[in-house]
Amino acid sequence: MLILAIDTSAIASAALLRSTRTDGAAEVLASFASTETNTHAEVLAPAIQGLLTEAGVAGTGLDRIVAGVGPGPFTGLRVGIATARTLGFAWNVPVDGAMSLDAIAWDVLAAGEVPAEGFTVAIDARRRELYWARYGADGSLAEGPRVSVPGSLPAGPVYGAGAGLYADRLAQSGAAAVERFRDRQPTAASLGAAALRQLARGGQLLGTTPLYLRESDAKVPAAMQGHTP
CATH class of the missing domain: 3.30.420.40 (ATPase, nucleotide binding domain)
Structure with a gap:
């Protein structure tokens, strides 16, 4: 099984992993992880393209995309999950979620x-x-x-x-x-490895609904509430 894993719950990261063993043991073919927590939208898509090129893999050749669904902040999670859903649609590849x-x-x-x-x-x-x-x-x-x-x-x-x-x-x-x-953040390479082990054991992955755990800081101004354009 060949998968693309994506996680943006803290840092932005992506990885290509392959598993050919029944126990789900995975080989990381290529991986990327940023050092920042606020550049997800800028770095993620180019990083994924770079991973595919490095590994000589076409997106349509993937068996599955696994997206980290958090918990994490609204903006960060949305970038990773939206990217995974978009790529899955474009490449006709199933998309699943995993807790970051x-x-x-x-x-x-x-x-x-x-x-x-x-x-x-x-x-x-x-x-x-x-x-x-x-x-x-x-x-x-x-x-x-x-x-x-x-x-x-x-x-x-x-x-x-x-x-x-x-x-x-x-x-x-x-x-x-x-x-x-003490400094460890979730990475896509580890998320993908955990997901492959789960699948090998007959387990199910999650959907791609984000685990926000609390409400957004963004609020509709009182003057706009109930207003219909």
Whole structure:
């Protein structure tokens, strides 16, 4: 199976992955990840074109596109999901979704240091809050995704850039940031690998409805509410 994975829940990233094994083990053919959190619209499409060229793959030759559906901010998620839907339509390729936090959970599993009691993944949700989810020792989702203040996360190890931002406040609930993962953001390469493993196990991926978890900051002005042009 050949897939294009896209994630814009934090940074903009894309990856081409191929799996030919029954256990879903994936080979990353080409990948891109930005270092910024506010340039998604500018860098994503050229990056995807570059990946296809690098790997010598045509979009119509893909078996599937997998888009990270968050949780994440409105603008960032919309860029990635809209890109995935548009490319899927243009290339006649099915498009599925995957929770973006699964990408970091995959990184934890790949590092071979999964705590027996499970672990939490967290990224920045702004407003002094975190997007987070809890995983079992086998990487299966146990709770979430949720958005809350850092001091309310479950006790135990926390992986991801959100933990690095609020390491001191996590201690209020007995949680602790894992040093090696204090700057880790979801990436498309890891998201795609997690999705391929899920499919190989007979699991289902998500739809492409974004996981915003809270309302948009954008509001219709009171003077325009109820106004019909």
